[in-house]
Structures are given as C-alpha cells and as structure tokens.
Amino acid sequence: MTRKVVITGLGATTPIGGDVPTMWTNALKGVSGARTLEDDWVAKFELPVHFAARASTPALDVLARVEAKRMDPSTQFGVIAAREAWGDSGITEVDHDRLAVAFATGIGGVWTLLDAWDTLREKGPRRVLPMTVPMLMPNGVAAAVSLDLGARAGAHTPVSACASGTEALHLGLELIRSGKADVVVCGGAEAAIHPMPIAAFSSMQALSRRNENPEGASRPYDKDRDGFVMGEGAGAIVLEAEEHALARGARIYAELAGTSVTADAYHITAPDPEGLGATRALKAAMFDGRVQASDVVHVNAHATSTPVGDKPEYTALKAALGSHVDNVAVSATKSQMGHLLGASGAVEAVLTVLAIYDRKAPVTINLENQDPEIPLDVVTTARDLPSGNIVALSNSFGFGGHNAVIAVRSV
Amino acid sequence: MASNEEILAGLAEIVNEETGLATEAVELDKSFTEDLDIDSISMMTIVVNAEEKFGVRIPDEEVKNLKTVGDAVSFISNAQA
Numbered sequence: 001m002t003r004k005v006v007i008t009g010l011g012a013t014t015p016i017g018g019d020v021p022t023m024w025t026n027a028l029k030g031v032s033g034a035r036t037l038e039d040d041w042v043a044k045f046e047l048p049v050h051f052a053a054r055a056s057t058p059a060l061d062v063l064a065r066v067e068a069k070r071m072d073p074s075t076q077f078g079v080i081a082a083r084e085a086w087g088d089s090g091i092t093e094v095d096h097d098r099l100a101v102a103f104a105t106g107i108g109g110v111w112t113l114l115d116a117w118d119t120l121r122e123k124g125p126r127r128v129l130p131m132t133v134p135m136l137m138p139n140g141v142a143a144a145v146s147l148d149l150g151a152r153a154g155a156h157t158p159v160s161a162c163a164s165g166t167e168a169l170h171l172g173l174e175l176i177r178s179g180k181a182d183v184v185v186c187g188g189a190e191a192a193i194h195p196m197p198i199a200a201f202s203s204m205q206a207l208s209r210r211n212e213n214p215e216g217a218s219r220p221y222d223k224d225r226d227g228f229v230m231g232e233g234a235g236a237i238v239l240e241a242e243e244h245a246l247a248r249g250a251r252i253y254a255e256l257a258g259t260s261v262t263a264d265a266y267h268i269t270a271p272d273p274e275g276l277g278a279t280r281a282l283k284a285a286m287f288d289g290r291v292q293a294s295d296v297v298h299v300n301a302h303a304t305s306t307p308v309g310d311k312p313e314y315t316a317l318k319a320a321l322g323s324h325v326d327n328v329a330v331s332a333t334k335s336q337m338g339h340l341l342g343a344s345g346a347v348e349a350v351l352t353v354l355a356i357y358d359r360k361a362p363v364t365i366n367l368e369n370q371d372p373e374i375p376l377d378v379v380t381t382a383r384d385l386p387s388g389n390i391v392a393l394s395n396s397f398g399f400g401g402h403n404a405v406i407a408v409r410s411v
Numbered sequence: 412m413a414s415n416e417e418i419l420a421g422l423a424e425i426v427n428e429e430t431g432l433a434t435e436a437v438e439l440d441k442s443f444t445e446d447l448d449i450d451s452i453s454m455m456t457i458v459v460n461a462e463e464k465f466g467v468r469i470p471d472e473e474v475k476n477l478k479t480v481g482d483a484v485s486f487i488s489n490a491q492a
Contacts, residue, residue, distance in 0.1 A: 065431065069429070130455040131452055
C-alpha cells in the first residue's frame, strides 16, 4: 500500500508578492512583476536586455542582517519561503530524524561566485571571504533550510535547470513513500539577476528584448512572444505523510497524488519538437497518481514565452490528455512573474495547490493574439474550477532535456 | 597610529558587523570563542577586516594565538609600531 502524501504548508517570495497571500491575490488579479533594471551594470556592460522581474520584497527586509551575510541571495529567498511554509503547516513538534529537505536551485550561488572572483582580481586572495564556498555551493539552500528547521533525515538538492523546483517535489514524494521521512520541506530558490547570466541567456537568444515595455514582455502563447523574462525568488511546500498530518489535525490543502521525471535525450537545450519527453512525463505523473485524463481540470503550464518552447508543451498536453485537453483551464503564470528558473517549479506548485484548494485558476497576462498553433483554453481572467474530485498538473522543463510533472488532487 | 582604545573600538565595530554582537560586549578580557561564540570562519573574516582597517598583516599561523580581544588589540598595536 503506497503511503498517501499531502500538502500542509506553503511559502513563497516572488516578483508578485513577498508571501503566499500577496502572491495569490496578485496571481488572480493579473499583474506584472517585470521592471526596468536601475542597476548601473546594465549600461556599463551594454546588456541587450534592460529589465527583469525582481522579488517584490527584498530579502534584507525580512532577514536579520547578520544571518543574511552568510547566505547567497538565492539561499536568502529559500530560507524566507521555507520559514513561511513551515509556519503555515502549523507543525509544532516533529521527530527531527524523520524530517527531510529537498530544496532545489538551477544555478546556485552565482552572485557569491562572481563577487568572489571580482574580489580576487581587484583585491587579491586574502580578501576572498572564508564563507565563499558554503555560500556558492548549489546545496547551500538545502543546507540552510535543514539547519534552520533541524531537518536531519537528509538535505537534498535536485538540480535540473528550470525543472529543478518540480523535481524537488518528486523527490519529496519518493522520500515519504519509501518511508525515509514523514515530513519533507520541498522547494526551489533562484537569484540570478546578475549581468553575467543575463548576458549568457541573451546570447542564446532566450530572453525577451522588449526593453520599451517590460510588463508586456512575458507573453506565453502570444504570437508575438520573443523570449522569457528573468525572475527571482523561491517557493516552498511542506509535504507530509497523510497519517502524520491527520494525527495532528492539520489543515490539508491537497494531495500530491503523483509525480514524474523524464529526460528527452534529444538536444542539450532545444525541446523535442514533438514533445515526446514531456508527453512521457505527463503520462507517467498521471499513472503514478492514478489520474484519469477526465479528472484534470487545470494545468499550470511551463510556458516560458519563448518562440520555440511553448508549442511542444501543447503537443504533449494533447498527447497525454487527448480530446479532454480542450476542457482544461491552462494558466501560464510566468506571464506575471517571469521565469524563476530553478525556483519556478516550486512557485508554480504553490500556485497549483492554491488553485485546487481555492478552486480558482490564476491569470495569464499579455495574451493579445493567441498563437493559432496553440489552441489551448488559456485563462486570462481568474476562473472558478469545478467542485468535486479534481486534479491539476504542473509542468516544468529544463535545459538538458529535463521534464518534471506533478499531479495535485483535491481532498 | 591608533591607541589601544581606538583599536578596541574599531575591533568592536568589526565584530558587530560580522556577528551582530553589541559593541559594548567586546571587552579586552573576552575570549573570541568561549565568550563571544565566534566560529573560525567569522574569526577569519574579522581578521581580514582588521588587517584592512588598521593597515597591518596578521599571519594565519598567528590567528590561533589571538584568544582574547586583548590579544588581538596587543598584536595589532605591536604590528603598527
């Protein structure tokens, strides 16, 4: 008998809200978190992209100065989201040897790494901070969350580019099902709005260059989409074995019914044009969660707003859901908050859980002329989801051909 | 060249910046590890910041001999002389 796993705590810090209630209110309203960057490095390096979606609440407004000093910005976001999720779960007593962490990042401590390199070149090795290594390591965020909560059943860091956050939930589910933990704090964090990653993503033509209109730049499914918008922040979810949650009378948002991870093995960055890897991931997550296509009412799509990325996801949804795809309310929330890379799957999982719990699908903004090759039912004003037993899916795909899908069921 | 009082005040500011400890807590007879709960990584950061502030060099092998705040003040004072 497979252990049932439920979701009991949510946390987030994002470009459209520094906590879950603010983010969710804005996600239903439809706002953009993208802004012109005021940093002097934009002009200094003549970056082709002048905007991004920064976290709406700076981490240093939330954390104590001294604790923040020992954390890369990505870890700061992760700890903020994890603390919110943990508080939200209402857990007051836990067997710390049965509490695990699965906290992802796409890039890791890129600010710390590059600041240290600048310091080495400008001031020499003596000035490179002794905390540099623990701050830049990709497992820094999982380690910080583990330390913060006293989680001793392992602190894991799945890294699969922009699928990382979703893969963290996949791992969390496996840890509980296999009996290695009773509670897992899952999530993803990213803070890569730095000139080097912007230059690098730009040179691969992945970023929107709509410099004159940052708020209109992230436009998934629109026929004039020209790339994604860099975002930053973190999302966190407390997963709990159902019997553990019931024993303490917890509020249960939803069931994490199934998850899956597949690899395209097609190209290092380009999605398989037929979406075969994504199709297998969708089918596998549905099989894992005993989900019928007709149960699915909502999809939080990966939909980054790149010209080549959005369509294969539609192809995959059609292949996995058949003709029922026409009845599914699809939200592309990256239209609002940009692409949080390794955090995106975690934040979108939080939105997916709330969509099931509140039975409302969040908004896709900037959809003015829907690409005729992607005839999905895209949610452009907040929409009620049906009553009864319902399921939502959330997809994430990452460079490297990574595909990860979660299926969230109402309880 | 800084007086011992000035060195103490400067060190207290560096310790406060790194650890959040009140500057008044940084007294000559206090042990960095036992009393102020400063770990080795924070200690190295404090040392490097002190080198910059007071224009001295504190060799790595000397750091383990700086057990109290007073040891650090004396070392910096002598190094400046």
